[in-house]
Amino acid sequence: MLGVFQVLSKPDMKVAVTVGLLAAGLAGCGSAESVAGKVISGGREPIEVSPETFAPPVPCPPMELKTNTYLIRKFExxxxxxxxxLLYQATIEDWANTCSREGVSDRRIKLGLSGDVTPGPAWKGGEVVLPIRVAIMEGGRDGTPSVTELLQVPVTIGAGSPSETWTLVENKFVIPQAQSSKIIFGFDEGRRR
Structure with missing residues (x-):
């Protein structure tokens, strides 16, 4: 044994001694695999982790508020x-989206919009229905819409009350993952007379 250690240099000897001590310690505790499993799981039964936990996030299309569609002012x-x-005025102030995998090649878009409705001097109280148009454009802003939908957001406000916050969360939009898209949104009052 002395002959083996004489051939090893000092750094190699430290490695050999460390490996030997580690092997002896593990031999007394059971297999190295069971010790490692206990250390990794904290001594508990191992849990199964879904591969989707470590999957990269699904990219979402950018969102853009259509020009001059952030405000509605309704008059008598x-x-x-x-x-x-002035009956009321409504605004769109915040928006966000997240995406998740849908099947093999699609993604589901969950979008959220919010804003305020403020009653005016002529408001007698009641419900306001805000019309919001959401269009998903293929190929970005100048593409053709693959989806366009008018969503209705009901908001109840009392006469003389302060502004009321409204929120819309919608997750019905599904598009191909490979498709380059942009979400355009805003109030859509239709044709004005």
Whole structure:
């Protein structure tokens, strides 16, 4: 034995002694695999981890508020643009989205929009229905819409009450993962008379 250690250099000898001590310690405790399993699982039964836990996030299309569609101002008939005829005004202020895998080649988009509705001097109380258009454009902003949908957001506000926050969360939109897209959204009041 002395002959073997004489051939080894000092750093190699430290490695050999360390490996020998580790092997002796593991031999007394059972197999190295069971010790490692106990250390990794904290001494508990191992749990099964889904491969999707470590899957990369699914990229979402960017969102863009369509120009001049963040505000609705509703007036009493015949008093358009007069402050005392203002029924309410509504705004879109925040938006976000997340995506998840849907099947093998699609992704499901969950989008959220929020804002405020503020009653005006002519508001008597009741429900406001906010029309929000969501369009998913193939190939980005200048592409053709693969999906376009008008969503309705009901908001109840009392006469003279402060502004009321509204929120819309929708997850019905499914598009191909490989498709380059952009989500365009905003208030859509239809044709004005």
């Amino acid at each position: 008939r015949g008093k358009e643009d007069q402050q005392d005829g």
